Amino acid sequence: MTLHDVVDALNAHQRFLVTTHQNPDGDAVGSLLAMAHLLRAELDKYVVAVLPDPVAKRYRFLPGLNTLVLPRIAGKQGPFDALVTLDVSSPTRIGGVNDLIKPGMTRINIDHHVTNPRSDDVCWVNTEASATSEMVVDIYRELGAIPTPDVATALYTGILTDTGQFAFPSTTAKTLHAAAELVEQGAAHEQVALETYRKTEAKNVRALGQVISRMQLFDDDSFAISWVSHDELDVDHEGFVNTMLDIDTVEIAALIRPLDSGQWKLSMRSAGMVDVAELAKNVAGGGHPLAAGGTLKAADINSALASVTEMCLKALTSARG
């Protein structure tokens, strides 16, 4: 199924529930805002846009966020004859929005994830798109609709964050042309980059300093490991493991943080030599070859560090043959 099937399905229905995945990221919120606007303002539909979870702080600058509701509110605003899910790679990923789906509603899915099972009534899954927001740009173009500056800002946010500032291999010439069009249409590109990639809280910067200070390097600096302490658990530690991977000699970076009762969460990143998704199987986890994680048991942080270090050094030795 293609873009045209989705456009036909959008035209064919009147009362839309529009949503995205749990823990919504920039692409989820950006594509949701843009689709809700398209249906409401360009196609003159009744639209309720619902978020399964609240939006993370770094996306709160997005204009129009106050038009999104949580499932409890959306439930009172039905009935709906269609559900549009954006950036949702599996029907299980919409959390509390599932309870709002009634028999007879047409399910329309727009997504770019390779793992999408294409199980909805109408699906358009374009795995060549860098972001679902890039696909929504195509839908606007197909319908002859021009994004408002606010919508352009939302779509630019989706593309910028899903491509890691145009750095991931998923970035294509088409991605950059789409971004250029959005800037022409008034996307606040400077603000988007500042809010999503730079601004952070003091406690996050302080914790980064501590995590780096605790970093240990092994095996000619090819393995880096550090940990987040109990009193740093409220910080945004998302980028910390990548900071260790940025070291030019590092092949595997690992970050450990405490869970409850002797359990530890492990995040791993690989520069390419080792498939860390394979390694993650040893710790009841999984992921991608270059980014994976899992959970391990250990009496204290030192034994957690020791067992992860042993596992990773073995993998490096064996990868070198």
Place this chain on the structure above:
Amino acid sequence: MTLHDVVDALNAHQRFLVTTHQNPDGDAVGSLLAMAHLLRAELDKYVVAVLPDPVAKRYRFLPGLNTLVLPRIAGKQGPFDALVTLDVSSPTRIGGVNDLIKPGMTRINIDHHVTNPRSDDVCWVNTEASATSEMVVDIYRELGAIPTPDVATALYTGILTDTGQFAFPSTTAKTLHAAAELVEQGAAHEQVALETYRKTEAKNVRALGQVISRMQLFDDDSFAISWVSHDELDVDHEGFVNTMLDIDTVEIAALIRPLDSGQWKLSMRSAGMVDVAELAKNVAGGGHPLAAGGTLKAADINSALASVTEMCLKALTSARG
């Protein structure tokens, strides 16, 4: 003078010395490599491409770097009938290349800096361009030349680094369209982002951890200050002050590092409320409203920290009126 005057001047000469500014950045090296290739391979000219200074480590991945020479070598390869300077905002910024300029050589300047005095024989200064590399893309297009993948990589590097990964206000729709074309032409965009914005040495990451750990916040976290120690002077501290400015409450970030004999170098960044170029006048320095620096005298790091803190807190109080 315009693009056409530059193209005419390139066509009218045969033996070119091509250069860029001292301490060459990504745009300097990228535009230099692309112009040298254009003259040599597309216009069939004799070309010596000379760098006033060696290239920083993060740009050493650039293909074709071994075709660039230092002034000592270039001097033996003349005579030349034209000098092309790229990204050079003032004739004083080409260091040892000045000694190679002989009477009768036509000076051609291609640049995007607002401060350019336009004093060369032929100048094209486009202050709307995000990078000199973006202007070189225009020259290729004007001449009907298509960048090779290596040249596309060089030009993409220039644009990416001069726009802070497409984040600075100088980024326009034209910039992003140019980047898209370069990706179409084979620019190794993923590698460029990795080499220029991520890869770093272990010592730099360790020093960042130390500098953050020493960070002090004042005045409801609106002023952040830290310092680089004597044994960290060999690290690449370029981004450290920006990391402090990234804190959402910070209005001024300041970083001090030791010079010789009781002198200290101060770098300041502003989020907008205070003009730090004005502040820098107090410490024999200057710069831009949002990024400035200077030098101060102090007996030890603690008195240097104290005097900078006093100056910045006063400026914040007065800015708040």
